[in-house]
Amino acid sequence: MASNHGAAEQRTKHHKVEGPKKHVVAFIFSILLTFIAFATVISGEINKDFIYVILMGTAFLQVFVQMAFWMHMKDRGHTFAIIGILFGVVIVFTAVIMAEYWVWW
Amino acid sequence: MAHAHAVKRYSGFMDWLTTVDHKKIGILYLIAGGFFFLVGGLEAILIRIQLWAPQNDFVGADTYNELITMHGTTMIFLAAMPLLFAFMNAVVPLQIGARDVAFPFVNSLGFWTFFFGGLLLNVSWIVGDVPDAGWTAYAPLAGTTYSNDHGMDYYVLGLQIAGIGTLIGGINFLVTIINMRAPGMTFMRMPLFTWTAFITSALILFAFPALTVGLAALMFDRLFSANFFDPTAGGNAVLWEHIFWIFGHPEVYILILPAFGIISEVISTFSRKRLFGYSSMVFATILIGFLGFMVWAHHMFTTGLGPVANALFSIATMLIAVPTGIKIFNWLFTMWGGSIKFTSANLYAVGFVPTFVMGGVTGVMLASAPADFQYHDTYFVVAHFHYVIVGGLVLGIFAGLHYWWPKMFGRVLNETLGKITFWTFFIGFHLTFFIQHFLGLLGMPRRIWQYLDGIGFNEMNMISTVGALLMGVGTILFLMNVVVTMAKPKNAPADPWEDGRTLEWTIPSPPPEYNFAQTPLVRGYDAYWKEKMEGHKGMTPAEPIGPIHMPSPSILPFFMGVGLFVAGFGFMYAPDWGHIGALKTGHFIGIIGLATTLLCMVLRSMIDDHGFHIEEDEILKDLGGKA
């Protein structure tokens, strides 16, 4: 039962207060992905379609890292959080398709 | 356990202005929604009077545009949705065995923002600048070039403010249902109305932000000369349609799903039979909710999206008929073999089934994109959506009113009057809208102020108007029922239908402030019926009797609504109200309004609400008094 969740967890888990290491790693990873994205565009050398793939790839990867580690989405107890964000993403996906293909002058 | 601080309790008018109790907020939504229903209904009757004869001049063309815009906008946003929120507030916490919703303060805020948004929208009638671009406010008609009075500003700002209330209400019910169910009530043991409230709240959460963006963009175009939808500046009118309907289509599922929930409750209770196919009902509700986001462009078949897009949306739309059909069959199978009692509530529910099916099948007809090129913008569409909204949602609301009135008000609505009302409204409804299918097929366009004589529209329009007047009579009969009932003593039992299946019927009518003296233990679906069938008089408690912590009332939500209302006016009339120093007077007032709202938010954050306790002796006294 959701309302007993916290109490049960506190009784059974051995409480290790987590250190900053995982989060700093996530930070460095984010900086790296940002750097890759910027470098790809600034260099101007890469084919246009390929750039889009790299940009969206690094963006989604960075968002995944930030949400999994900094927002604890990889931890238990986040079922509805995940459903909520994921469904929002599905709708954004359809809105973006709408904007790219079905708006014309 | 006493608290050192003074307990804030209000009575009378102040009680209603400051309440954070879901039961009272439900009644507030009922009164406000009911009032706006009458306003929208009056607008409908005026429309029908204008149309009862060819080339009529009962109202002018501009007024007619205002009437159709306000009728649609008021009915959907200010009547239907608040009435559904009334039921969700009154019933859902009781059905899950909770003492209130997750965020009582926010619940109150939701009501007051809806109220002030609706008030702002309707003040336009008094001022004389009324929104007139249809409830869908298509660009560029809705922009300043073609709507250059303040009418559409009222639309944009009124709906934006009201929309905030709806959105936070949605979040409230999602958290309540996820986190606050009584012990033993798993998701698959929740009553169907709670399930539909849950999915509806999810739809609200994901659909309303799109409307927020659309309205904000239109507001920026109108008030601050932005260029989202103005083609001469690179803007795009089709973009408005997309954004509006990405909201708009889920919106109609927001309207109908709670009605489906009410029908499930009423039919199973008055058939004395468990709902047939519970799991498939849940699954169908979820599927309808999900698919509802994938079909919006079926409102745009004729805009030139192309055959691929049209085909995709056509098929997706037809798909929704499948889970809906599952529900219809499940209701029929529930009634089959049951011991049916035709109370007024059940009359509405049973009347709903074939009526909604009629609306649904014309929906499948409209879903076929090539055919829609003929139906689009004709009365065929008007007939379809009134069949599903009035024949569906409104009949569902009436069913819910009769069913839950005793729980909310401690009195049972008069059954005889209820039955007369049902038949008057039902016959009136079919008379009004069935004939409109044929008007549409004959080619009568939508939103026209007049039609020519001699093209075959006259008799059908007259019949339609007579039907509308009958619906008006039915509504008045219902109001009379309310007045007559309120004069009766408040002595309804906890379980007035004697066949209550769900938890709300285990507590007094109306419930005490804290709902449940002891949170019940749920041992199955139809929790109360299960206990009854095993010979128990009531629910097994899941906790001992103890002091109950209640949230404090607050006047802040009211003032937050006032602040937004004032801000709306300020920003709207900034071009007209001159200057104070370097700043436009309108902007200055707008900022004051926003600052009021923000200040209330700061106060709410900084000042802790310790609430108050209802002590054991008071609870025991309530239990002793009501067996």
Place this chain on the structure above:
Amino acid sequence: MSAHTHVEGQLPHEPEKATLEGRNKVLGFWLFLGGETVLFGTLFAAYLSLRDQVLEGPTANHLFDLMLVAIATAILLTSSLTSVFAIQAMHQKNVKSLIGWLIVTVVLGASFLGLEIYEFYHYVHEGHGFTTSAFSSSFYTLVGFHGAHVLFGIVWITLLIIQLSRKGLNVVTAPKVYVAGMYWHFIDVVWVFIFTVVYLMGKVV
């Protein structure tokens, strides 16, 4: 409401989740972020469809200075990290450290905002105003909404710093801090998409 879990003495392990009210706030905020995802997504969709309609104004490629954007990104990303440290301090029951990291977060956020205001001021002088074209309206609305969210977050966290100083860390203030941290991460997530879709893609010719 059911009886409060009054915690005497020891603050529980995850104080933001120790009460029903706290768990409700955290879940409610996650759902709100789901709605905000759709909100920003719709703004992105509008921007994507209008980004080529520049009329006589400057194009994205002409306007954007990637160095400035890179610095702003680094600042906001760092502020997201410092907000994580703040929550960790909260879980370690170290109130002084918690407040310290929150202050750093606010300062970084304010710097980000300052850079953005400078950036907009510069653009207006380049002939890229709010009313210039469909591209400019949608640009300022999307990036401006994000900036407004940053501003709101700064004010909110500042108020929380004041509350923590006065009332200390308890089961009532903890959920507020946690939720503010979630909000701050979210606006950094939105920024990842803004710098990618608006600025970087704007520079791809």
